[in-house]
Amino acid sequence: MTLLVVQEVSVAFGSRVVLQDVSFTMSAGELVALQGPSGSGKSCLLAVIGGLQTPDSGSVTLDGAPVLLGDDAQRRQVGLMLQGLGLLPMLTAAENIEVPLQVADGTLSPTEVIASSSAALARVGLEDRSDRLVEELSGGQRQRVALARAVVHSPALVLADEPTSALDGSLRTLAVELLRAEADRGAGVIVATHDPAVVGWADRVLLLHDGALVEG
Numbered sequence: 001m002t003l004l005v006v007q008e009v010s011v012a013f014g015s016r017v018v019l020q021d022v023s024f025t026m027s028a029g030e031l032v033a034l035q036g037p038s039g040s041g042k043s044c045l046l047a048v049i050g051g052l053q054t055p056d057s058g059s060v061t062l063d064g065a066p067v068l069l070g071d072d073a074q075r076r077q078v079g080l081m082l083q084g085l086g087l088l089p090m091l092t093a094a095e096n097i098e099v100p101l102q103v104a105d106g107t108l109s110p111t112e113v114i115a116s117s118s119a120a121l122a123r124v125g126l127e128d129r130s131d132r133l134v135e136e137l138s139g140g141q142r143q144r145v146a147l148a149r150a151v152v153h154s155p156a157l158v159l160a161d162e163p164t165s166a167l168d169g170s171l172r173t174l175a176v177e178l179l180r181a182e183a184d185r186g187a188g189v190i191v192a193t194h195d196p197a198v199v200g201w202a203d204r205v206l207l208l209h210d211g212a213l214v215e216g
């Protein structure tokens with residue numbers, strides 16, 4: 001089943017072209033590694049697909065509907081892990097997951113929200129850190145909180161920007177296995193990465209060069 005259609009997406013900042021005529025489709029259940037040199041446009045492409053940035057031309061369709069900037073229903077279908085992580089340092093690890101989950105799904109009871117957050121933190125090996133303030137966590141621990149938050153609501157599309165860059169050894173394997181498991185439950189997963197471990201588990205590689213897709 002086609003989940004995502006990206007059609008001739010172009011983005012420029014002033015005279016600097018960041019994405020040019022990027023087109024690809026992906027199916028539900030696919031894990032796609034998005035590769036390319038630093039500055040090639042990976043984060044920008046994820047922002048466009050996630051509805052955080054409007055392209056200058058072209059379109060993105062998720063599950064048959066055009067992706068619109070700030071569409072709440074669409075936002076619930078997407079799990080975003082941005083390169084800057086976007087965690088609130090003065091909240092605990094658990095609260096960073098619970099607050100957006102409660103906002104995203106008003107039908108969940110507080111008990112269900114807490115249980116979902118605990119389960120997501122356990123998936124990234126942080127069950128014993130849930131009550132720690134984010135500002136007290138290491139870089140790799142923060143990265144895992146952001147990953148847990150991206151998947152806690154079982155989104156149809158997971159977009160993860162360099163999710164393993166601060167992890168090593170078994171933690172990297174844990175994160176990659178989580179992303180693979182998300183695809184295996186039927187989500188589309190796009191991971192911007194330089195990590196060969198992620199590429200090894202991917203169904204497909206998309207390679208960006210100066211904003212253009214050179215392999216797909």
Ligand SMILES: Nc1ncnc2c1ncn2[C@@H]1O[C@H](COP(=O)(O)OP(=O)(O)OP(=O)(O)O)[C@@H](O)[C@H]1O
Nearest residue numbers: 013016018036037038039040041042043044045083
């Ligand atoms: N808001 C912006 N204004 C101007 N230029 C921008 C903006 N956002 C991104 N760019 C430029 O777009 C290009 C692509 O940036 P992007 O962050 O998508 O690269 P990337 O492939 O994710 O790199 P990295 O591997 O370092 O994360 C860069 O040259 C960057 O300077």
Ligand SMILES: [Mg+2]
Nearest residue numbers: 042043083161
């Ligand atoms: Mg980037």
